[in-house]
Amino acid sequence: MGAVRPIRPTAEPIGLHDQAMDNLRFIRHTMENAGSFTAVPGVGGIVVGATAFFAAFAAHLSAGPRHWLFVWIGEAFLALAIGLGFSARKARRAGNSLLSRPFRRFVFAMAPPIVAGALLTVMLNNAGLVRCLPAVWLLLYGAGVACGGAFSVRIVPVMGLSFLVLGAVAVLAPAVWSDALLAFGFGGLHLFFGWIIARHYGG
Amino acid sequence: MAARSSAAGKHGAGPRVVAQNETAAAAVGAGAASLDRIIHERLRLAIVSALSVNPILTFAELKKLLSTTDGNLSVHSRKLEDAGYIAVEKKFEGRMPRTEYRLTVSGRSALERYLTHMEALIRATRSA
Numbered sequence A: 001m002g003a004v005r006p007i008r009p010t011a012e013p014i015g016l017h018d019q020a021m022d023n024l025r026f027i028r029h030t031m032e033n034a035g036s037f038t039a040v041p042g043v044g045g046i047v048v049g050a051t052a053f054f055a056a057f058a059a060h061l062s063a064g065p066r067h068w069l070f071v072w073i074g075e076a077f078l079a080l081a082i083g084l085g086f087s088a089r090k091a092r093r094a095g096n097s098l099l100s101r102p103f104r105r106f107v108f109a110m111a112p113p114i115v116a117g118a119l120l121t122v123m124l125n126n127a128g129l130v131r132c133l134p135a136v137w138l139l140l141y142g143a144g145v146a147c148g149g150a151f152s153v154r155i156v157p158v159m160g161l162s163f164l165v166l167g168a169v170a171v172l173a174p175a176v177w178s179d180a181l182l183a184f185g186f187g188g189l190h191l192f193f194g195w196i197i198a199r200h201y202g203g
Numbered sequence B: 001m002a003a004r005s006s007a008a009g010k011h012g013a014g015p016r017v018v019a020q021n022e023t024a025a026a027a028v029g030a031g032a033a034s035l036d037r038i039i040h041e042r043l044r045l046a047i048v049s050a051l052s053v054n055p056i057l058t059f060a061e062l063k064k065l066l067s068t069t070d071g072n073l074s075v076h077s078r079k080l081e082d083a084g085y086i087a088v089e090k091k092f093e094g095r096m097p098r099t100e101y102r103l104t105v106s107g108r109s110a111l112e113r114y115l116t117h118m119e120a121l122i123r124a125t126r127s128a
Helices: A016-035 A043-062 A065-093 A101-126 A130-149 A153-173 A175-201 B004-011 B014-033 B043-054 B057-067 B070-082 B103-128
Strands: B086-093 B096-103
Touching: A016 B043, A016 B057, A016 B103, A043 A065, A043 A130, A065 A101, A065 A130, A065 B043, A101 A130, A130 A153, A130 A175, A153 A175, B043 B057, B043 B070, B043 B086, B043 B096, B043 B103, B057 B070, B057 B096, B070 B086, B096 B103
Parallel strands: none
Antiparallel strands: B086 B096
């Protein structure tokens, strides 16, 4: 009697281990697609707000436009480092990766206005129009946060819109208000929204 | 299992290793048998996973997110609702109907149990 052969060659059955791994990957992928980026650091925002107040004070006492610009550029890099550090800390505590898809979407949405702001800073400084910078910074930072906030918790786009409104005020305000407006925006708004995010969205 | 046991014997692992392998295989079998069939289905698992990271999602949002059809989403969300894993609320926004879904406490526990099962299966198959 001959051996019985299957009519169609069958594929190797998938092992339980592979099925379980595949299910976990599927759950993670679905959660990442569905979730908003909540690693926006509230505590980091508070710290950035505090440093911005010091920067505004130092900038107000500065000797000239060049020194003033250095103070604010230094503050921007410090704020970036603080923001990234606290985001990584918050994501790690929540068991998430900082390089998860929601975070990448947040960064890619926020980056274009920020890059535009950096380039405009160079251009306006070269043209001797440093007095225009506060409005440009507030408007473009607001635009960046509002765009990135579309992929984050609801309070983040509200923060972006607040910066945009303040930027609009800076457009119309006299130049002597610059440091006060920057202190109110990068200091006050970061402190206020940082506190809300820290209180309601896990630190 | 017999093949596995004899292989272990050939490599001189002894009866202790064989017993461990048998225990692991039994755990795999038990884990697979006690899987929650309600959320094991892919679309239902996706609905529960999506709702676990969003307090509320509408029918339209879920449909877009999971790239599925109205009929599929209706059928599977009904099964989850019947099991008490999700709560459904139907409202009107002006004249437009709006169906909102949220995960219940029981649904969240079911997802957590399912994740624990998957991790246990992976551990058990590794040790086997």
